[in-house]
């Protein structure tokens with residue numbers, strides 16, 4: 001059996017949901033992980049502490065190591081210092097959230113675009129192996145056809161989507177002009193343990209556990225590709241050794257696309273089938289439909305997501321029940 005080559009991996013946003021799982025997996029696999037995160041108070045910091053704890057524990061139980069650096073991707077000097085020691089950079093840090101970006105677009109530009117440029121400059125100068133960044137289905141905007149493939153026009157309808165598109169375009173341009181290996185993974189609504197508390201699935205699960213009907217914004221016919229966190233992490237892991245996606249943006253979605261009201265019904269039925277569904281006014285910045293074509297991910301990364309929505313939701317509900325004491329209050333207050 002071959003031995004795993006130990007890598008130094010910088011995970012930005014590693015106290016967040018996706019970055020937290022990534023750092024945990026890298027540490028569990030025996031790599032040396034450095035997390036850079038400013039613990040942005042976008043949602044409750046207790047969850048971020050659980051993410052950091054999970055990474056530290058993974059490192060204790062493996063030959064890996066885990067270091068947490070509290071700092072900002074907008075700090076070019078700090079970023080340069082950290083990238084100098086890294087073989088790979090997995091850039092997950094971002095000002096996330098479509099709706100809040102409408103209130104404060106400039107902050108999204110500063111963090112998501114300029115922060116990414118700081119990292120790209122450092123990666124180019126230090127000659128790292130690969131820069132992998134989290135992009136988003138929000139780059140597509142209103143669908144001209146579905147499912148979105150990567151050739152679909154990119155016309156984001158929120159400042160958040162515009163900032164993610166600018167960031168990934170820079171990453172692809174750096175690959176072209178500086179021969180830096182970069183990949184942008186366009187995530188489609190990721191969910192799972194320790195997910196951001198202000199997202200539909202955590203809200204539905206929490207309300208159903210408390211005998212309250214799930215609240216749907218709009219008529220519930222909006223569709224999403226809910227992507228289970230483990231499938232997202234697997235796609236990222238592939239990029240430790242696979243260079244076929246260099247310079248490209250790649251969709252990372254799920255196996256089944258569902259309507260929000262079907263999701264709410266599925267969760268309600270698994271927890272408390274007697275509950276009704278409640279409908280409230282839809283927010284304009286929310287996408288009507290997102291649906292990923294994942295052919296490129298399959299072809300270039302061998303992407304083959306393991307979780308149907310039913311399986312992923314069941315896993316999340318199990319986790320929720322085991323962690324209800326600390327997680328539920330955070331969902332309730334979000």
Ligand code: NAD
Pocket residue numbers: 012013014015016017018019036037038039040041042048071072073074091092093094095096111115134135136137164186187188189190191196
């Ligand atoms: P998250 O908010 O849980 O994690 C982001 C992390 O980045 C947070 O811990 C935050 O403290 C950190 N951060 C924010 N600003 C920072 C700064 N200036 N410097 C350093 N750290 C900073 O979000 P997430 O759901 O884990 O998303 C991770 C990435 O995936 C983001 O880039 C997001 O845009 C992208 N994404 C997520 C989803 C999803 O469904 N969760 C979908 C599409 C794209």
